[in-house]
Amino acid sequence: MTLTPLRRLLILAVGVLLLAGVGAWSVLSAAGRAAEENKPRAGGPAFAGGKVDLKQPGRLVFRNMAAGPYRDHLVSVPADAPTGATRTASGLSCLRFHAAGGTGVCLQSTTALGRPAYRAQVLDANLRALRTYPLAGLPSRARVSPSGRLAAWTVFVKGESYGSAFFSTRTAILDTRGWQLSANLEEFKVVLDGSPYRNADVNFWGVTFATDDDTFYATLSTRDQTYLVRGSLAARTVTTLTRNVECPSLSPDGTRVVYKKRVLGKAALWREHVLDLRTLKSTALAERRSVDDQAVWLDDRTVAYALPAEVGASTDDVWTVPADGTGTPRVLLQGAGAPPRAVGAP
Template sequence: MTPLRRLLVLAVGVLLLGGVGAWSVLSAADRAEEENKPRPGGPAFTAGRVTLDEPGRLVFRNTAAGPQRDHLVSVQADRAAGSVRTASDLSCLRFHSAAGTGVCLQSTTALGRPAYRAQILDAGLRTVKSYPLAGIPSRARVSPSGKLAAWTVFVKGESYGTAFFSTRTSILDTRDWQLTPNLEEFAITLEGRPYRNQDVNFWGVTFATDDDTFYATLSTGDDTYLVRGSVRARAVTTLTRNVECPSLSPDGTRVAYKKRVLGTAALWREHVLDLRTLKSNTLAERRSVDDQAVWLDDHTLAYALPADTRPNSNDTWTVPADGTGTPKLLFEDGQAPPTPVN
């Protein structure tokens, strides 16, 4: 090949690569623009101050398409479906709050690569502390007093429904900022015997009011267990099997959870377990719920489900905790709310 021909081939290659690069950039921009378009008939927003301690309001993660997607918003609790949403500037992939303390699991970038962090927030959504995360955010919880926070991330895999996944669950004491980076460090008593195995995973922490006791899911082998743990003793004990993503009731007597149901269209069904008798009650929601439910009060649970006709969005539903009634839509385009402020 002559030098002139080589030069022509190089020039054509550069032009083609430039064209492909420009097309990729424009396509990405078009997709981003499409995702940022508000949905016709979707929720209305107003700018304003969002706080975690305002009585009568719910703060949650907005999932409606548009510039406020993933931002924390607040609405009137008694008319959550129709309220104009007050939007903050803070975005979270997972969020929970109680007693004026919030935990926000965020996506960010480090050296040009995806990265994640946990932000501990005060009542005004100001960051008090920040912690790097080892993987993709999955669950977040704050104790009723606001003194303890927990989060779970996927280190491998991206779903509890996949055959191969690994999680890491951390607990933080906001009084002295003592961090337990991995619950797998805790001593385990499984069905009455000390237990240790490399395949152990924890997720879905929920706290009691004593700022020590917690409940969580332990997975090992082919089983999942509800465990009761102590932060101070650094130990957990199994209570019963086939319990995932527990949520402790405000009165501390029951745990709402998702139960794996094989051979049915619904992979997980919502149940409530009586901690005194370990008897379980199936709730009226028959769809598969892959969420850690929230107790709005001692009688009502809220949880998120994928929106039927809106990709990448969730709707929040409620159902009675005693197994009666029918599911009701609380609001569209939003992840389940935190503990209400009274």
């Protein structure tokens, strides 16, 4: 059949209409999926937009992971009755968050030239951004020192988790007095088992700060081993203390760290332990599930950590357990991200 100019025009018009219909269907389907994902679950937490203040006493501030329009936003609830409380929701969303001393650090996803990008925002007590720093990869950990002066963050430069056989991290520490940034802890001097050490495969993650705004603890990884290190920001040195310690978190009294201990090699299974920094004696906690998180201390007796709500779930719940190995785990918050920070807590 000979295609006349008129027939060619008709075929072209039909093709354009079909493509437009497919495009519209795709857009509407994506919007429908997004709406379904953002639809609050029956029985889920209630929300009210409002002010989240990092200095308001008696509140827990955390990243909301419950489905709905406030997914990933920073929210707060009463510390003495968090379950079932209406969540006060801010307009700020974060992939990782931590706060102390009226300072917050929020690691965010954004776009640059049409491509995914990430940034760290240092926040004041009213969640206003004081400074913004570009990140080299996917956000992983964030911490603020008890005074609010120092902030730290870890990102994955390649790879997606600590359970991956091939990953690289970059950890930075920021001094907000003068805004001096130590952009990569790998530039610090390392003392391993009493001797100076250098190796191209060194990685750091999971910083936690002491009250002197100089001493910090973190995980060092090299040659398929992980170490707890104690560091000095002023001296730009780190010294190993013991092995098989990941994502430490220093207790309010400065005598212990809660951490995840690898118990099954490359299967990436961890158990929560507490290490006495004076004796280096480790105590397994009552939580028997694998916890891939940097826990926080709610007080000197209780730690909190996040676990997936269910297998394959895109949301977490926050659990607590006594820090002395006794008791049983219990849910503190449903649909919550990285463990909450009690406003005013050390």
